[in-house]
Amino acid sequence: MGAFTVRLLDDKHNRLRALAQARGTTVNRLIDEMATLMLAEFDAETRFLMRAAQGAGKIDRGMELLRKGAGSKASSSTRRA
Numbered sequence: 882m883g884a885f886t887v888r889l890l891d892d893k894h895n896r897l898r899a900l901a902q903a904r905g906t907t908v909n910r911l912i913d914e915m916a917t918l919m920l921a922e923f924d925a926e927t928r929f930l931m932r933a934a935q936g937a938g939k940i941d942r943g944m945e946l947l948r949k950g951a952g953s954k955a956s957s958s959t960r961r962a
Contacts, residue, residue: 887912
């Protein structure tokens with residue numbers, strides 16, 4: 882486990898302490914949770930950009946698949962009726 886020091890303005894530190902107390906946790910745990918959320922967001926964005934790059938230039942194929950999917954939904958809802 883790593884440790885690091887963060888310098889914050891006193892007001893910001895006090896507000897984080899109040900937030901942690903309101904959530905029934907510690908400032909350390911609050912910062913850990915925020916880091917986890919930010920890393921998850923970064924990972925999701927990275928995966929999205931990688932997938933977008935893989936699909937670059939494949940707009941026609943993508944539209945074809947969307948039309949095919951929309952057509953199968955329409956036909957399956959017709960069968961249920």
